[in-house]
Amino acid sequence: MNRWTAAALAACALAALGGCASMAGKTEQLVEVHTILDHREIAGAGCVLSNEAGRWFVNAPGRVRIQKSEGKLTVHCKRHGVAEGAEAVASRFDAGSLLGNVVVSGGLGYLVDRKTGAGFDYPPVLTVIMKPTAAQAQASQGASGGNAIY
16 A cells, blocks of 8 residues: 555545544533422422433532433432422434534444434433422421412
C-alpha cells in the first residue's frame, strides 16, 4: 500500500466518523428536577435519578449532571414524612445526528451513539408529581375534621 492510498483511506475513515454524534456530542447532560405537591413546588425532596448508565442524587429543586443513555430515565423523589413520587422519561434521539450518521457513516455512527448515549437527550427540566405519604394524608384529614371542602 503506497502513501497516497493510506492517506485516502485515513481521510475516508475520518469522514465516516464525522457524522457521529459521539465525536461532536456529549455523553453527559445537565437536568433540572422540580417536585410538585398539591399544585405547589416543594423544596427539600431527595431525588434519585437512574438509567442503564448509572445513578445520581439531587435535592429538589436542583440540577444534576447525568450520563446519557438510550433507555428511560427514572426519577424517584421523597421528602420524609411529607410526600413521595416517581416519574420515568424516555430519551429522544437527535434527528440531525441520525441523518448525519446515515449519510456520512452509513449508519455506523448510530450504532456507536446507541452504545455511548451521545445521540440521545432527556428533557432538560423534569417535574415529579408528589403524593402525600400515608402519615401526611392522615394528618391533613385530621386537621380538616375528615371533610374535604373544595
